[in-house]
Amino acid sequence: MTPDVFGRVAVVTGASRGLGAGMAVHFAAAGMHLGLCARHRPNLVVNTRPTARDGHVISAEPPFRAAVDVTDHQALSEFTDAVVERFGRIDLWVNNAGVLEPIGPLSQADPRAVARNIEVNVVGVLNGSSLFARHVRSRPGGGVLINISSGAATKPLAGWAHYCAAKAAVDQLTRVVTLEEAPHGLAAYSVSPGVVDTDMQAMIRHTDAEAFPEGARFRQIAADGSFNSRAWVAEHLLAIAFGTKRPTDVTVRIPDQPASSRAR
Numbered sequence: 001m002t003p004d005v006f007g008r009v010a011v012v013t014g015a016s017r018g019l020g021a022g023m024a025v026h027f028a029a030a031g032m033h034l035g036l037c038a039r040h041r042p043n044l045v046v047n048t049r050p051t052a053r054d055g056h057v058i059s060a061e062p063p064f065r066a067a068v069d070v071t072d073h074q075a076l077s078e079f080t081d082a083v084v085e086r087f088g089r090i091d092l093w094v095n096n097a098g099v100l101e102p103i104g105p106l107s108q109a110d111p112r113a114v115a116r117n118i119e120v121n122v123v124g125v126l127n128g129s130s131l132f133a134r135h136v137r138s139r140p141g142g143g144v145l146i147n148i149s150s151g152a153a154t155k156p157l158a159g160w161a162h163y164c165a166a167k168a169a170v171d172q173l174t175r176v177v178t179l180e181e182a183p184h185g186l187a188a189y190s191v192s193p194g195v196v197d198t199d200m201q202a203m204i205r206h207t208d209a210e211a212f213p214e215g216a217r218f219r220q221i222a223a224d225g226s227f228n229s230r231a232w233v234a235e236h237l238l239a240i241a242f243g244t245k246r247p248t249d250v251t252v253r254i255p256d257q258p259a260s261s262r263a264r
């Protein structure tokens with residue numbers, strides 16, 4: 001199912017843990033070159049796959065990693081330049097960095113925490129989208145932008161006003177980027193990964209019902225073990241970006257993983 005992506009270059013933001021770290025491991029195993037960032041420099045061990053081409057064994061290079069806050073446009077711009085300098089170009093950019101907190105009724109929320117949530121989830125994605133779009137315009141060939149959204153973009157959930165608003169904004173900004181950049185070769189998608197067991201999910205499970213009434217549904221998913229694995233999500237992202245059939249809609253929901261393949 002995985003398309004041939006050997007030697008392609010991907011950037012993943014928020015790659016120090018969770019879904020972003022899972023993507024990095026999977027993309028590296030498929031032979032991609034990687035630029036990885038988060039506020040904490042991603043230090044995960046990723047195995048790059050050597051392959052034989054024309055009788056020569058070629059090893060993918062180790063990832064370029066940096067401590068970057070996606071809300072800092074200048075720092076993200078310098079990171080972009082460093083990745084291009086190392087690998088020559090970027091083919092796929094995944095704006096994955098995101099935060100859920102603060103959880104609870106908007107009327108009770110610290111306004112600075114709400115503003116910070118919007119800054120990371122929306123301004124961070126705008127920063128990454130604009131830098132990647134500029135890069136794609138600057139060199140020949142196309143590129144694929146994937147912004148990680150959520151079911152919360154379309155489903156209102158009490159306790160998540162800012163997160164729901166932020167992810168709805170991610171869907172809409174991705175539609176606008178498509179309008180602006182498709183003529184320059186950029187395909188953009190806003191992808192909802194389904195429920196994946198990460199620190200963010202642990203936080204959801206441990207939030208009391210007063211702050212987040214829907215918590216029981218997520219605790220049930222954990223009890224059933226019916227998450228989407230990181231590998232499942234990463235595989236679908238590669239199929240979206242490099243598969244033979246690109247999605248026709250800008251917003252994409254990764255399907256629920258069948259129980260039979262969850263051991264992976």
Ligand SMILES: NC(=O)c1ccc[n+]([C@@H]2O[C@H](COP(=O)([O-])OP(=O)(O)OC[C@H]3O[C@@H](n4cnc5c(N)ncnc54)[C@H](OP(=O)(O)O)[C@@H]3O)[C@@H](O)[C@H]2O)c1
Nearest residue numbers: 014016017018019038039040069070097098195196198200
């Ligand atoms: N897990 C799910 O079920 C689920 C469902 C739907 C959507 N999502 C979305 O998937 C994405 C990843 O979520 P996750 O579950 O993997 O969350 P997570 O476990 O909390 O990881 C979040 C990642 O984002 C990074 N990050 C946070 N703020 C950042 C900033 N300002 N600049 C750079 N990096 C930052 C974190 O690293 P540092 O702390 O080192 O910065 C970490 O690597 C998010 O966009 C989330 O909204 C997740």
